Amino acid sequence: MTHRQFLLALLIGLLAIPAGSASAQRIEDYPGYFDFRQLEDVVGAETTLEVNFKGAILRMAAEAARIEDDTLADMLLKLRGIQVRGYSLDRSARKALEDRIGPLASQLAADGWDRVVRVRDDDEFVEMLIRDTTGERVEGMMVFVIGGGDNETVFVNIVGEIDPEDIGRLGRRFRIGALEDL
Amino acid sequence: MKRHLPIALALGILLPTLTGCIYSREITHIRQDVEKILDARFEREFVMTVGPRMFRTASWIAGRVPDVYAQMASDYVREIDKVKVGVYRVEDHPRTTELRMEKVRRFSRSGWETLARVEDAGDNVWVLYREKYDNVRDMLVLVLSNDELVIVKVEGHLNELVRLAAADAAFFKDLSDL
Numbered sequence: 435m436t437h438r439q440f441l442l443a444l445l446i447g448l449l450a451i452p453a454g455s456a457s458a459q460r461i462e463d464y465p466g467y468f469d470f471r472q473l474e475d476v477v478g479a480e481t482t483l484e485v486n487f488k489g490a491i492l493r494m495a496a497e498a499a500r501i502e503d504d505t506l507a508d509m510l511l512k513l514r515g516i517q518v519r520g521y522s523l524d525r526s527a528r529k530a531l532e533d534r535i536g537p538l539a540s541q542l543a544a545d546g547w548d549r550v551v552r553v554r555d556d557d558e559f560v561e562m563l564i565r566d567t568t569g570e571r572v573e574g575m576m577v578f579v580i581g582g583g584d585n586e587t588v589f590v591n592i593v594g595e596i597d598p599e600d601i602g603r604l605g606r607r608f609r610i611g612a613l614e615d616l
Numbered sequence: 617m618k619r620h621l622p623i624a625l626a627l628g629i630l631l632p633t634l635t636g637c638i639y640s641r642e643i644t645h646i647r648q649d650v651e652k653i654l655d656a657r658f659e660r661e662f663v664m665t666v667g668p669r670m671f672r673t674a675s676w677i678a679g680r681v682p683d684v685y686a687q688m689a690s691d692y693v694r695e696i697d698k699v700k701v702g703v704y705r706v707e708d709h710p711r712t713t714e715l716r717m718e719k720v721r722r723f724s725r726s727g728w729e730t731l732a733r734v735e736d737a738g739d740n741v742w743v744l745y746r747e748k749y750d751n752v753r754d755m756l757v758l759v760l761s762n763d764e765l766v767i768v769k770v771e772g773h774l775n776e777l778v779r780l781a782a783a784d785a786a787f788f789k790d791l792s793d794l
Contacts, residue, residue: 484733490747490775491731497778501785522735585736 466574483520513594
């Protein structure tokens, strides 16, 4: 899936869905937030895809989602934000990036994130981490996917309360390959 | 003379509803910002602003059509205040496409946030929005291709617009479930 198709799927998915009572707290203050500026030096390439859903725009998306899927709309209302970054990288750049994302994921794990999925094969590199500071619910999720194609390097950060059972639903809805089967 | 009467009437109705229809200072400023940052030059092809009077008129007309979809359209259109469109021809191609809206003073100062940005096969798309009182009030879309820059700004109660659409969809779903 190209970045454009991914963006379209995400926008249609979200807009075919407003999120609810967002508090005035900034998304950056939530434990599950990941600051993508950390990645600028790690990736060493400009983003070719950037998506940021938060606040009123996320609520709008949840409202639009309700047209087709009430459960998804309710799930989106519990979220504080969805951030996506995509990169166009050739094979050698992807391989080099895999070597840098691994240590970054380890650093996140040391900072309190839990590594829940780790896939490494010839065509796919996936690291998925969740944040749970209370021991009761997932408060954020970070997914690093480096696929086999030039436009298949995508990093996703979901901020807010997530039921692990809903992760697959989110993946299928927004065509995030690495999440679809969870 | 009779032949031109319908056209004259149509213009008589439409013209007062268009505000600043062939010029928009805001769209021009955005174009200038983009030119500066990308080190490019764009030539105006078409700029249009459709203002609140046009939308209120359209809403009023649609509201009087005895059709449920026209009534729905009437409600949706009422939530839109203004649409501005600018289409520009690329005269000098950009030297870069690294347009980071958060670094553009005009945008960051006035509360614009980037919803999406995508670069694909030479085309670049930016979608920005602005909140007011916890609602999405403005959306701005910029599309830069090899030969054109298109700028579209929509102002209105966009959360309410989507809420209405969702409520209508739920209503029809309930009807079909009966």
